[in-house]
Amino acid sequence: MKTLRQREQITAYGFLALQLIGLAVFVLGPLVASFFYTFVHWDLISPPEWVGLKNWQYLVSDPRIKKVLWNTIRFIVFGTTSYLGLSLFMAVMLNNSRRGTGLFRTIFFLPWILSPIAVGITWTWVLNTRSGPVSQVFDLVGLQSPEFLLDARYAMPTIALVTTWQGLGYGMTLYLAGLQSIPDILYDAAKVDGANGFQQFRHVTFPLLSPTILFLTVTSLIGAFQLYDIVVIMTGGITYTPPGGPEDSTRTIVLYLYNQMFEYSERISGLGYAATIAWMLAILIFIVTAVQWIFSKKWVFYMGEEKQ
Numbered sequence: 543m544k545t546l547r548q549r550e551q552i553t554a555y556g557f558l559a560l561q562l563i564g565l566a567v568f569v570l571g572p573l574v575a576s577f578f579y580t581f582v583h584w585d586l587i588s589p590p591e592w593v594g595l596k597n598w599q600y601l602v603s604d605p606r607i608k609k610v611l612w613n614t615i616r617f618i619v620f621g622t623t624s625y626l627g628l629s630l631f632m633a634v635m636l637n638n639s640r641r642g643t644g645l646f647r648t649i650f651f652l653p654w655i656l657s658p659i660a661v662g663i664t665w666t667w668v669l670n671t672r673s674g675p676v677s678q679v680f681d682l683v684g685l686q687s688p689e690f691l692l693d694a695r696y697a698m699p700t701i702a703l704v705t706t707w708q709g710l711g712y713g714m715t716l717y718l719a720g721l722q723s724i725p726d727i728l729y730d731a732a733k734v735d736g737a738n739g740f741q742q743f744r745h746v747t748f749p750l751l752s753p754t755i756l757f758l759t760v761t762s763l764i765g766a767f768q769l770y771d772i773v774v775i776m777t778g779g780i781t782y783t784p785p786g787g788p789e790d791s792t793r794t795i796v797l798y799l800y801n802q803m804f805e806y807s808e809r810i811s812g813l814g815y816a817a818t819i820a821w822m823l824a825i826l827i828f829i830v831t832a833v834q835w836i837f838s839k840k841w842v843f844y845m846g847e848e849k850q
Contacts, residue, residue, distance in 0.1 A: 579817035586813060597818040600810050607819075609790055610798045613698060617769060617794070621702030622762045626755070628706060629713030634747075636714070637721045647718070651711030658708070662775030665704045666691065691776055694791035701776055701792060705769075713758055720754035721747070749843040756842050760834055767827050770796040795823050 580597050584590040601607060632650060636643050653661065669690040671677045677687035690700040724747065732742045748755075777792050778785030786793030786801075793801075802808075803816035 576817045576820060579814050580821055582814045583810070584813045585811070590814075593814065597810070597815050600815065601818050601822060606790070606793075606798060607822075610793050610795045613790075613792060613794055614767060614769070616698045617702050618763065618766050619702075620699040621705050622759075622766050624703065625706040625709050625713055625762055626758060629710050629758075630717050630751075630755075632710065632714045633717030633721055634743075637718055647711070647715065650714055653708045653710070654712040656708065658772045659775055661704065661708050662772045666776050669700065692788055694789040697777065697788060697792045701769075701773060704776070705772060709762075713762075716754055716758060717751065720751045724750045752842040753844060756834070756838050760831055763830055763834070764827055767823060767830075768796055769794045770800070773797055795819065799823070 579590075581592060581594055582590040583593045583597070636646055668674050669676055671687045671689055671692070674687075676690075680687035688696050690696050728746050728750075729742055732746050737745065773792050773794055774785040774797065777783065777787055786797050799816050799819040802811050802819060803813060
């Protein structure tokens, strides 16, 4: 006869069964299949051809991989850093403000709920060098508007700043939640000790806000490696040029994966090489995230924990 604990376990597994089946069918199964595809060449027309490690060997020597990785680094430099810094700055300003705070929070948060497609279309029009509002402002002051999306020097920084504009409200909201959880008594104690505003931020605000900073850093870097839709819209859909231009300056890893799967007709192109790029991206994201977690022990402080 089954004990009460055994019956509870059977009941629990019964409730979890559908979730576990869904996890196996829709997550684990495709994961294993995609890893298998990294060892084959398959254009979805002819039967799959086993090629062993050729996809991985080509990945190492593929010059465009270096280019798309460099483009991602540029996006992180211009986009991720500005997103983390500006959202923190806005959160501090709004946290110190007492009038109209709710209205400003709403205004800054609104872009976050918009579709990246809508954001991309809107900003492509705004930055249009012939009829956009930005070019008209340049004309008023007698200056020539830069080709924001048609010049390789400006295209990726422009896209990075647009994503910063869209995500600013989300980061600001999380920072505000962290700031408002810091007890005022700590600031009062710092003032009694003679700490100025910068010293209060460095020794009180930043340590207690560090878990929020870590979370936003990890998630924003993961998002940076997966950048795709807004690049396609701002460099292809409206300007009628192949996405990723000009001169491949905005071609990201995910966009290059898509190209190898559906657009390129090279000897290596197809599902196999696309799956290899996807696994390379997954491994890269895992390494970057793991490094952040390891180094977070040196600078992230959790209230209630003692530093060792």
